[in-house]
Amino acid sequence: GDSVTQMEGPVTLSEEAFLTINCTYTATGYPSLFWYVQYPGEGLQLLLKATKADDKGSNKGFEATYRKETTSFHLEKGSVQVSDSAVYFCALSDFDSSYKLIFGSGTRLLVRP
Amino acid sequence: GAGVSQSPSNKVTEKGKDVELRCDPISGHTALYWYRQSLGQGLEFLIYFQGNSAPDKSGLPSDRFSAERTGGSVSTLTIQRTQQEDSAVYLCASSLSFNHGADYGYTFGSGTRLTVV
Numbered sequence: 001g002d003s004v005t006q007m008e009g010p011v012t013l014s015e016e017a018f019l020t021i022n023c024t025y026t027a028t029g030y031p032s033l034f035w036y037v038q039y040p041g042e043g044l045q046l047l048l049k050a051t052k053a054d055d056k057g058s059n060k061g062f063e064a065t066y067r068k069e070t071t072s073f074h075l076e077k078g079s080v081q082v083s084d085s086a087v088y089f090c091a092l093s094d095f096d097s098s099y100k101l102i103f104g105s106g107t108r109l110l111v112r113p
Numbered sequence: 114g115a116g117v118s119q120s121p122s123n124k125v126t127e128k129g130k131d132v133e134l135r136c137d138p139i140s141g142h143t144a145l146y147w148y149r150q151s152l153g154q155g156l157e158f159l160i161y162f163q164g165n166s167a168p169d170k171s172g173l174p175s176d177r178f179s180a181e182r183t184g185g186s187v188s189t190l191t192i193q194r195t196q197q198e199d200s201a202v203y204l205c206a207s208s209l210s211f212n213h214g215a216d217y218g219y220t221f222g223s224g225t226r227l228t229v230v
Contacts, residue, residue: 041223042223043221043223044204046218051216089155100146100158100161100169101218101219102158103148
């Protein structure tokens with residue numbers, strides 16, 4: 001069945017550092033891919049998405065490119081801020097998941113001043 | 114409403130008691146989803162409703178769990194005879210439709226933190 005694998009956290013960076021959070025997926029079809037962010041004490045918010053191969057999703061300085069050849073959707077940001085500290089979830093929806101969102105286990109990011 | 118509203122935000126209950134968790138989706142959203150987030154775990158799908166169609170209950174972990182959606186709007190997740198392993202954050206989400214959610218994602222509520230003691 002469909003699954004999503006994320007790098008384990010926590011990831012600790014200094015402000016203005018470059019961020020990469022790895023995400024790979026397993027799916028037999030052509031899934032839509034998502035990144036969600038959960039700030040402390042809040043619900044999940046959609047950060048960005050991509051619905052087909054080579055699409056790049058972007059929002060708030062974050063980017064992720066749908067790479068079908070490597071089944072990956074890595075999240076990147078060129079210069080993180082303290083306010084980016086949160087838990088980031090990679091997710092997919094696909095025919096095999098009956099189009100329900102399937103989430104990875106989440107990666108906690110801590111940005112120090 | 115402006116967002117997905119869940120209540121209560123926190124619930125502490127004794128083992129063996131029943132609990133009800135409520136979700137009020139965004140007005141006009143026909144699809145509603147329940148997920149569970151256990152400590153250190155990802156989000157586990159529980160159930161979803163789409164309009165008047167039969168709900169997809171494939172993620173409910175046991176027959177102690179049930180959910181209903183009245184009038185196509187508010188949903189209640191009920192856990193009977195709660196166990197300590199039921200302790201988690203229960204998240205509700207909605208989308209314009211199931212198909213729309215599959216392509217564009219869901220809007221989540223802030224969740225109900227359930228603690229079974």
